[in-house]
Structures are given as C-alpha cells and as structure tokens.
Amino acid sequence: MRLRWKFFFILLAFSLVPMVVLTGINRKHVERLGRAIAAEGRTIMEDVVKNELRQTAEDFSLVMRRSKSALDFSLSMLAIEAERALFAPQAPVVPLPGPPDTPQAGVARPLLANAGSGRLERLASLAPTMALLRSELGDIVHAAAVTLEDGTAITFPNRPDLPADYDPRQRPWYRAAKAAVDPQNPAAPGVIWNDAAVDAATGQLTLTLSRPLLAPHGRFIGVASLDVPVDRILQGQEIASQWSQAMRAFLVAPQYDPHTGRASLAVWARQTNGEHARDWKSAVNFERLTSPDTAALTALVATMERDRSGVAELAYNGEPSFWAFSRLLQGASLLIIVPKAMLAPLAEQTSQEILAATDRIVALSGAAMAVVLFAVVLAAFCSTKAFVRPLLNMIEAWKRLGSGDFNVRLTDRAGDERQSLIDAFNETVPVLADHVRLQRSLELAQEVQRNLLPAAPPAIPGLDVAGASLSCDETGGDYFDYRAVRRGDEICLDTAVGDVTGHGVPSALLMATARALLLATEDSETPAQRVCRANRLLCCDVADSGRFMTLLAMEIRPQQGVARYVRAGHDPALCYDPILDTFTEWPGNGLPLGIEPAYAYAEQGMPFAGVGQVLVLGTDGIWEARDPAGEMYGKARFREVVRRSAGLPAAGIVAAVLAELAAYRGERRQEDDVTLVVVKRV
Structure with a gap:
C-alpha cells in the first residue's frame, strides 16, 4: 500500500x-x-x-x-x-x-x-x-x-x-x-x-x-x-x-x-x-x-x-x-x-436555494456521519505503531545530524516511500560531511589569503596610499601590495597590482606564488628586474597549465616626482590632474607573467609631482562589472567617480569607488574579483 x-x-x-x-x-x-x-x-x-x-x-x-x-x-x-x-x-x-x-x-x-x-x-x-x-x-x-x-x-x-x-x-x-x-x-x-x-x-x-x-x-x-x-x-x-x-x-x-x-x-x-x-x-x-x-x-x-x-x-x-x-x-x-x-x-x-440546501444537509447528515464514523473506526483498527516508527527514527537522526554527528545512519526497512527517505538520508550524510570540511578549508584559505594582503598602507612623505581587494568567491585571484623601500636617502613606494586568470582556489594559489616571487627580491633591484625574475620562475610552475597573471609593478620616488613601472599585460595606470581636470593613461606594454620565461620587460617612467594628482591602479573587475540589466560599468563611470572624489584622501577615493560599484551592481552577484590601489600626491 x-x-x-x-x-x-x-x-x-x-x-x-x-x-x-x-x-x-x-x-x-x-x-x-x-x-x-x-x-x-x-x-x-x-x-x-x-x-x-x-x-x-x-x-x-x-x-x-x-x-x-x-x-x-x-x-x-x-x-x-x-x-x-x-x-x-x-x-x-x-x-x-x-x-x-x-x-x-x-x-x-x-x-x-x-x-x-x-x-x-x-x-x-x-x-x-x-x-x-x-x-x-x-x-x-x-x-x-x-x-x-x-x-x-x-x-x-x-x-x-x-x-x-x-x-x-x-x-x-x-x-x-x-x-x-x-x-x-x-x-x-x-x-x-x-x-x-x-x-x-x-x-x-x-x-x-x-x-x-x-x-x-x-x-x-x-x-x-x-x-x-x-x-x-x-x-x-x-x-x-x-x-x-x-x-x-x-x-x-x-x-x-x-x-x-x-x-x-x-x-x-x-x-x-x-x-x-x-x-x-x-x-x-x-x-x-x-x-x-x-x-x-x-x-x-x-x-x-x-x-x-x-x-x-x-x-x-x-x-x-x-x-x-x-x-x-x-x-x-x-x-x-x-x-x-x-x-x-x-x-x-x-436565499430560497440556500434554505433548501440546508434542509437537505440536515436530512443527510445522520447517514453520512454514520458511514464516516465506521470508516474511522476501521482505520484505527488497521493502524499499528510500526507505521510511524521509521518516521520517529528519521526525526531523531536529523537531530543528531544537526548537532554535528556525521556518523549517524538509519537502519530501518519499509516497503513504501519511507524507504526512499531512509536511503536519501544515508546517502546525504557523507556528502554533507564533505561539504562541511570543504567549507572549513575554504574559510581557512580565505583567512590566509587575507593575511597575505597588506594590513595597512606605508607612511611615505609626500604620498597618501590606500588599497582594497574584494573576491567574488571565498578566495580570489587578484593581488595588490605596497611597501616602503629606501633608495639612497629617499623613501620610495614599491607597489604592484595583479590579476590571475579566473578566480577561486586555483587562482588564489597562483596569486600566492606570484606574491612570494615578487617579494623574494633585493630592494636594490629595479621594477623591471624584479618582474623578469618573477616571470622566469613562475613559468616553471604554470607551464602547460594555460594560466597566467597580468601585473603592473611600480616604484614611485616622491622627492624626484617620478614613477618607474612595468606593465605585464595589465590595464594601464590612470593619473588624474585636478588642476587641469584631465586623465592620462600611462603607456607601456609587455606579456603577462607565466607565458614566455625569457621575455625582457621594459621599464617606463612618468612624472608624478603635482600636488593633488591621483594615481589609480585597478583590475578589470571594476569596469567590467555589470548592473542587473547586464550593462557594463565601464571606464567612463570609473573616471567620473575618481573625478568627484579627488579631493578626498586616498582611502576615501577607494571607498567612493567601491560604494559606487556596489550601488551600480545592485542585486546582481559580483562576477569577478575587484582590486584597487590609489596613490595621491600631498
């Protein structure tokens, strides 16, 4: 039955x-x-x-x-x-x-x-x-x-x-x-x-x-x-x-x-x-x-x-x-x-039809109720306690599972749909245990990756620095870093922004590797030397994998008012001059890291001396974000929010861009990692 x-x-x-x-x-x-x-x-x-x-x-x-x-x-x-x-x-x-x-x-x-x-x-x-x-x-x-x-x-x-x-x-x-x-x-x-x-x-x-x-x-x-x-x-x-x-x-x-x-x-x-x-x-x-x-x-x-x-x-x-x-x-x-x-x-x-229907209900209620009562008594006689026992056992098993006991299993046997519920429960428990373990591992990986990013910007005279990175999954493939390095008597800013293909755990692992290679260099090396060395070593790890990493590595010398940088397939840095109200995309070219181990990266130089100038380095997760209708955010909107917030500190500019991006995206899920570094002359 x-x-x-x-x-x-x-x-x-x-x-x-x-x-x-x-x-x-x-x-x-x-x-x-x-x-x-x-x-x-x-x-x-x-x-x-x-x-x-x-x-x-x-x-x-x-x-x-x-x-x-x-x-x-x-x-x-x-x-x-x-x-x-x-x-x-x-x-x-x-x-x-x-x-x-x-x-x-x-x-x-x-x-x-x-x-x-x-x-x-x-x-x-x-x-x-x-x-x-x-x-x-x-x-x-x-x-x-x-x-x-x-x-x-x-x-x-x-x-x-x-x-x-x-x-x-x-x-x-x-x-x-x-x-x-x-x-x-x-x-x-x-x-x-x-x-x-x-x-x-x-x-x-x-x-x-x-x-x-x-x-x-x-x-x-x-x-x-x-x-x-x-x-x-x-x-x-x-x-x-x-x-x-x-x-x-x-x-x-x-x-x-x-x-x-x-x-x-x-x-x-x-x-x-x-x-x-x-x-x-x-x-x-x-x-x-x-x-x-x-x-x-x-x-x-x-x-x-x-x-x-x-x-x-x-x-x-x-x-x-x-x-x-x-x-x-x-x-x-x-x-x-x-x-x-x-x-x-x-x-x-x-009204007449309702009253006539009422009379018929009264006349038929006695006979109908007798039939119903007989059916109820017959059903009670045929019911047994064994019918509900598997259901009670399932309830108890779910309670144990909810308390964290992943060893619980059901041993009841039934000849109807209850057996399907029992089998589904026994098959679900180990899968759920694996998901819980994976979730905990991802949370640990997310914490580790968060610790790899700089906790606070360096204090460098003449520069105001801020940065942020938002992953679309538990872990992401975007990378940014900044630190103070000494070049003779001058304290300079060494910063980099990178984007690994894809996102998730594989991209996060490649990002961590690239970070280690970039930091494992001498402070005396130029940006081009550091990038060439990191590229050569990274090619050994990602050969034949089809993965690579775009990078924009830069060294800013505030006393000299100049920035030296290397573009490895990354979007150009964007410099805004509030006095002239103009944006400048800094030129340069080069292959992404992980493609050609012997590639010689060229170093570019651009002036960066005007007080109030704003330099922004970001990943394509910003301008390729989409609203609920599917339209891209675009670089024009990005430039406009930088222009409006140029009078704020670097951290305020970063916050303004991220807030504008979240409002534009609305209820749509973030589809790519977002990373932004802002350097402002003060």
Missing part, C-alpha cells in the same frame, strides 16, 4: 474524537447557519455585482484603450507620410482637384485662403492615406487634417461647413502640439490627446489627437490631427453583461467648483448623447453628475484620480445604485451605473 493511503487512514483515526463531538454540535447549528447564510446572501450578491461591474468597466476600458492605440498609430503614420510628402527629394506631386464649389468625396482640399499652392499640391498626395485611415477606423474618426505653420491646411473629408473665421492654428490642439516640440531635441514628440472641445462645424463635443510635423533638421512646420467625436467612444462599443438593460454608461472627468470646491463629475459623453450645436468659440459647459451624498461623491472623485478602477455606492436619479469606473484617458474615466434594485429578485432566489 502506498504511503499516501496509510497517512489517509491515520488522519481519519486522529479525527475520530473531535468528529464525534462536533457531530452533535453541528447538527444543532446547521439550520441556524443556513438562515445566517441566507441573511448574508444579499451582501454577498452585492459584492459579486460590484466585482462584475468593475471587471466589466475594466474590460470595456481595455477595448477602448486598444482603439486609442490604433488611433495613435494611425496619426503617427499620417504624420510620417506628410513629412515624407513635403521633404522627400522626389516627393510625388498630385494636381489639386477642381474648385471648392464642386467637392468630391475622398479628396483633400485647402482650408485657408493664404495656403501655399506648392505645398498644398504635395499634401494632396495624402488623400489616399487619409481615405485608408477613414476606411480602417470607421466612423470613430470624424476628420483627418494636416495644417502647416504657413497657413497651408488640408482635411479629409472635405469640410465646406467650417466657419469663415476658423483658423486651425489658433485651436488648443494645434498650440499644444507646437508647444511640445523641443528645439534641442530633433525627435518628434508622440501623439497628444487634447481635452474635449466643440467642433467648429458640427457643434459636437470632440477629442482631437495632434502630432507635430518636423522638418528634416527638427524645425516645427505644422500639425497632423484626427477628430474623434466623444459620443462615438461609447456608442461604438457594446457592453456585454447580464444586466445590460439597466446599465448606464458615461465618459466622465473629475471636476471641482472653483467657488465652493465641491466635487462633481463632468459628463463628456453618454451612450444616448445626441446633443450638438454648441458654440465652438466658447468654453464647454459640461453636464454634471451629482449626488445628495456629497461626502461619498467627493470620495469617489478622489478614488478616480488615484486608482485605475473601483466601485462605489451612490444615489443616481434618487435611486441607490452601484457606480463602477475604469480610467480610460489621462483625465477621463468610463463610468457604469446600475441600480441596486435589480438585485432583489436574484437575492431572493439565492
């Missing part, structure tokens, strides 16, 4: 006592519970309706936002075609149709009397594009137009009913698109959705989409626009719901009375809105949705401004209703209102 069945019966056995007690209690309270559930039915149904209404509003708003995306894309394409028609080297020139008194469907015509004929002929070639937009978008688009700054303007379809004093360049949508153009940025701004305004010809409340047109060098030359009647936003869609007959849908925008500060909702459109013939020169006087419960309405308006969707309970036309909204545009939301009275038949039906 499988383990899951055995546990099933055991659980039934442990349920016997509480089941017997609860049987009598539950039987008395079932009917009371049924009545309570029925009383709560209306509240539950109200919550269901609220969720349904909010979901309906969100779904409908999503459909309308997709229509908005299609309009944005269409207007962008129209603007691109207009710019191409105006400025393409071989832009097609389409002859204008006949005089305006013989309009033709699907042909663009000039709106302004002072329109330039040359540009107008080029814009006339947009007639097929505008006709295609109208055919694809349907009657949701009232008109498409292109208006140029010099007065040239065309529209599709023809609009002979526009007033004689109508100048599109004075309309808010034109001015908003023109104001959005940044002379410093040649890229055209995106599509702008302007507030609802009255159409000059039809008197309809209209939303105008506008997008600026730019010359090839980014100069503003005009605006492409689409006019969308506000009422079409609602009338062009179907709200699918089982309560659709009782629903009222509006497009509203929060509004506050400037005198009283009282909140209300301005109705931009409703499903049955057929109101037209407004004055296009005057401000729009929107219909308002109000409620006697001003506090609840104020809270709803605040929620609309804060959240994308929600539901509230307010009176509409004197009848308690649910108000569900979902944000559609920046300043407008879709609002659906449903009277609460529609819930009465549904709530009554729910």
